Amino acid sequence: MSLLGMLFLSVLAAVAVAPARVAAAGGGGCAAERFSSNRVYAACSDLARLGASVHWTYDEGAASLSVAFVAAPPSSGGWVAWGLNPTGEGMSGTQALVALPKSGGSSGAYDVQTYSINGYTLGSPGPLSYPTSDLAAEIGGDGRVRMFGTLKLPNGTGEVNQVWQVGPVAGGSITPHAFSGDNVASKGKLNLVTGASTSSGGGSSLLRKRNTHGVLNAVSWGILLPMGAIFARYLKTFKSADPTWFYLHVACQLIGYAVGVSGWATGIHLGNLSKGITYSLHRNIGIAVFALGTLQV
Ligand code: HEM
Structure with missing residues (x-):
């Protein structure tokens, strides 16, 4: 040669x-996503199901996960959800953030509710096993919902099970998602450390x-x-x-x-x-x- x-x-x-993070930031897909209020994330991943993506910055020292989830609801005014499951791989046990249209609002504004899911029903909104903060959601001109939040995870968390979902809203309430195809395969692992922005100490x-x-x-x-x-x-x-x-x-x-x-x-x-x-x-x-x-x- x-x-x-x-x-x-x-x-x-x-x-x-x-x-690798730099490569992702320069590439297309999730890396091309831009968020309101100057929100930026150190890593992102295009999820294989439901055309969704997850973006995150993980502060390993504080075990604080700042996350954005982007997905299109199945129909206009529907809900999108993302969560971590500390006990298993599917829906049951998921500590979920759910973005849905603000109640009674035809303004197009979105709210975030938290659900500690037990089994295959959603139950009522309530606190998660992880303290949450900075919850917000909005719908873009492209019809996709962007949901934001920060979770305080147990110290030493590295790899986590994540699940995500989209479904319709009827009469202002969350109604069940589809039970086939992508909707029952929307789960996987999220490696927070591989995508960590900066980390000292090794x-x-x-x-x-x-x-x-x-x-x-x-x-x-x-x-x-x-x-x-x-x-x-x-x-x-x-x-x-x-x-x-x-x-x-x-x-x-x-x-x-x-x-x-x-x-x-x-x-x-x-x-x-x-x-x-x-x-x-x-x-x-x-x-x-x-x-x-x-x-x-
Ligand atoms: C009205 C609310 C909901 C109902 C009634 C519901 C019900 C169900 C049922 C019955 C299944 C099993 C389907 C099958 O295997 O044939 C399922 C699967 C699933 N659900 Fe939900 N769900 C709801 C909301 C959610 C939310 C908010 C999430 C996301 C955080 C979610 C994530 C999943 C996932 C990832 C699966 C496939 C994996 C698994 O079987 O565990 N669901 N859901």
């Missing part, structure tokens, strides 16, 4: 090893894995492999450096590729750990760099 090619690969790799093992992934790939694709190419290209021109340049080149390329393989493996592992979160640009660049690097070997 030419030096130019090698440098191109390195630039690609440098983009890929930048924090207390969590996930954060450590993410850092390991970054360091391995930066050392391999960013330092060793380009250095190996530079040795072959420029050191070779000095007669006195023969055959030293060759050994340096081989050592850099072999070690660089081996470290790159471990970086790739940690990336796959992180991807498996963060179900429901896909950083497409980051992942695609990673795949391209690894495939081209392997081809070169």
